[in-house]
């Protein structure tokens with residue numbers, strides 16, 4: 310531990326007001342310091358697993374919010390299948406069961422040389438290793454006119470919480486026979502099947518509550534994750550509701566005028582009752598501020614340890630990092646977190662980190678009783694994370710009702726178990 314870190318830490322212990330969770334003071338340990346930024350799938354798993362792998366480590370988790378609303382199952386909230394409370398995760402168990410110190414503040418700066426992070430309220434936290442899992446932020450105005458103010462009128466709902474509630478409220482308020490437009494971004498973005506799951510569950514809501522309404526997916530791509538399975542499901546369930554317009558047929562949204570309620574491609578103008586604009590994305594702002602991103606807007610990392618290739622001592626995981634063929638999903642983030650946690654401990658102790666291997670399973674719901682899935686195993690090949698050939702698989706086409714219903718039940722089971730593994 311450096312002098313700076315000891316001074317800072319003692320100062321923080323004196324500042325009881327800075328401690329979010331009362332239990333965090335008693336959880337104090339004097340081992341090496343790991344600071345984790347972000348309490349979502351990546352960050353919460355990393356904090357918990359550093360403590361599980363070696364309880365002598367002193368682990369601090371900093372999140373800007375008091376609790377985390379998960380994006381997984383937020384589409385089910387929007388579609389009226391679940392309540393907001395279903396997707397809210399609190400940090401209490403990390404503190405009380407696992408001995409993680411949790412602080413509620415926004416990290417605004419990282420000094421990779423002094424190894425200190427600074428928060429909005431002026432606190433500083435010294436670290437031996439930093440694990441960053443800030444998720445994504447948006448490239449405002451990449452779609453002309455779509456900035457943060459416009460997102461209050463045409464929600465993205467691509468971070469769960471108030472945006473989820475806003476989109477749901479707008480759907481409830483729209484008339485029967487209305488039009489919903491979803492603008493889907495180009496790759497790479499958070500949760501590749503997410504826009505299509507959302508379209509399905511909104512269509513389910515419209516079918517039940519707003520008869521004769523239509524849903525148009527304006528896409529910046531010509532293909533998408535699990536597209537054959539989605540299209541098969543739409544034909545069965547929502548043939549008269551969902552229309553998908555690929556980039557090749559001018560689906561890409563170029564411009565919006567949120568106040569006028571207009572969404573434009575290069576050739577057409579739409580005036581939907583509800584517009585859900587999912588803009589292009591980049592690593593969370595703090596990763597940009599800390600100089601951890603490359604020109605793609607995401608963070609290059611060593612594929613075995615998730616240590617930044619730009620700043621040593623900082624591991625970047627989850628949606629913010631460039632993880633080869635691994636999709637940007639909650640399950641990927643949580644798998645990467647375990648790898649980064651073990652690597653951070655090994656590197657602090659001067660040991661050799663293990664070889665990377667991880668899995669991702671992704672369920673999508675088309676209705677409460679209709680699920681589809683894809684699973685894959687990943688390893689490092691030629692210095693890059695790639696899918697292991699022959700491992701994993703996709704739901705079959707043409708499956709019967711019982712099969713799809715079972716997959717929907719597994720989706721719920723998957724959610725419960727990944728949340729348990731992350732926050733409980």
Ligand SMILES: Cc1cc2nc3c(=O)[nH]c(=O)nc-3n(C[C@H](O)[C@H](O)[C@H](O)COP(=O)(O)OP(=O)(O)OC[C@H]3O[C@@H](n4cnc5c(N)ncnc54)[C@H](O)[C@@H]3O)c2cc1C
Nearest residue numbers: 347349350351373380381416444500627628637638639640
């Ligand atoms: C609609 C939708 C559905 C999805 N469904 C699935 C699914 O079914 N399965 C699946 O595996 N994935 C799903 N995903 C993807 C999944 O949500 C993300 O991949 C996952 O959340 C990434 O985890 P993360 O840790 O990188 O970021 P997040 O989980 O977003 O966590 C980031 C955290 O960092 C905090 N933070 C950010 N910046 C700072 C800062 N400067 N200071 C302090 N705190 C900060 C935020 O408050 C947040 O709590 C879905 C996504 C969407 C949008």
